[in-house]
Amino acid sequence: MAxxxxxxxxxxxGLSRDLAIVADVLRAGHQVAAVGLGRHRWRNHVYQWWTRAACRVRGRFDVQVSLERIYAPTLGCAARNLLIPNPEWFAPDWVALxxxxxxxxxKTRHAETLFAQLGCATLYTGFTCADRFDPAVPRVPAFFHLAGRSTAKGTAVLLDTWARHPEWPPLTVVQRHRHARAAAVASNIVLHPGYLDDAVLxxxxxxxxxxxxxxEAEGYGHSIAEAMSVGAVVLTTDAAPMNELVDADCGVLLxxxxxxxxxxxxxxxxxxAAIEAGVARVLQLSEGQCSALGQAARARFLERDAAFRERLGTVLYEPPRLPTDALADTALPTAASVLS
Incomplete structure (x- = not known):
């Protein structure tokens, strides 16, 4: 047991959910410590250097998995380092690490391409989210948008568009209080600012x-995957990685x-205009068509959930690709060259 x-x-x-998911999957065969650092920068620095010193005394971890963020002082605390990144939040300073x-x-084929271009040894694992399905809850022909704390969910244009269509069904929006508008912008918009009890959500x-x-961008797309898990008809952006999760067989692309x-x-x-076209399209679907799309979405979610758990559970049993010292001598292109 590693x-x-x-x-x-x-x-x-999102990062807190990722931490819980990855730790839970790996605990099936290994001894796992899950570490979530807080928002206080100086405390984080103290922890990083303290844990580096502690590893010299107690011994190193067999493997350290870094989720999105790279804490450089901790990389020497493990014989093997693995990274699960979110490309949209990858800082330029981390390329050198x-x-x-x-x-x-x-998590996505999109990320696999981006990091392969940076010269990394990549492995597609996919990802997953919590299964939110509750068949006891009756479905109603209304719309839901989970923005949460993110400012990249396209919420503003969605609200503006909905406000111009009072004939549309209700739209329920859950968004962090800091980003939410002070009042509902239309009679068919229900806004839930701030924290919601998980059972209510x-x-x-x-x-x-x-x-x-x-x-606008996703590292994986928890809100999209959770929508698929409940068997909803999902409308999302026709760009990577959003359109990796949803395609015409299990949803509608905008x-x-x-x-x-x-x-x-x-x-x-x-x-x-794209939102209007997508809403018009799904409002024309029959109940049977909606059910078929929802069932396909849930089936896709379950398939990917199982595949991710299997891939992540077995990756640590593979032999190390290269010693860390050998990898450190590898020259990589810069982030700027990938985006150019």
Whole structure:
């Protein structure tokens, strides 16, 4: 049984969920320490250097898995380092640290391509999210949008578009209080700013037949995958990696235009016309067609969930690709050259 550490920032959102998911999968065959660092920078620095010193006394971990963020002082605390990145949040300063990682485990094919271009040894694992399905909750022909803490979910254009269509069914929006608008912008928009009890959120996810997720960028797409898990009809952006999760067989894709760079990737904007076209299309679907799309979405979620757990569970049994010292001598291109 290997001794592992999984480390990231505990942000109370996507990274915290990722930490719990990865640690849970790896605990099936290994001894795992899950470390979530807080928002206080100086405390994080103290922890990183303390744990580096402690490893010299107690011995190193067999493997350390870094989620999204790279904490350089901790890389010497493990015989093998693995990285599970989110390309849109990958900082330019971290490119120089990539030779310290034996492999980059990629949530999406999009990420696999980006990190292969940087010269990394990549391995596609996929990813997963919590299964939110509750068949006891009746479905209603209304729309749901989970923005959470993110500012890259296309929420503003979605609200503006919905406000121009009072004839549309209700749209329920869950968004962090800091980013939420002070008041509902239309009579058919229900806004939930701030924290929602998880049971209430799960009920909302299951109650809404349609989930609309016009994301500008995603590392994986928890809100999209959770929508698929409840068997919703999912509308999302026709750009990577969003269209890796959803295709015409299990949802509806919204046309988009490329936007500004974001980390190693770029944003994609869904305009009002694309939202209008997507909503018009799903409102014309019969109940049987909606059910078929929802069932296909849930089946896709379950298939990918099982595949991810198997891939991540077996990756540590593979022999090391290269010693860390050998990897450290490998020259890599820069982030700028990949985006150019």
């Amino acid at each position: 001794k592992l550490r999984v480390i990231t920032r505990d942000n109370g959102a 990539l030779p310290r990682f034996e492999r980059v485990l990629c 799960r009920s909302l996810q299951n109650a809404h037949r349609f989930h609309i997720c016009p994301s 046309a988009c235009t490329p936007g500004a760079p974001m980390g190693l990737t770029q944003r994609h904007r869904v305009e009002a």
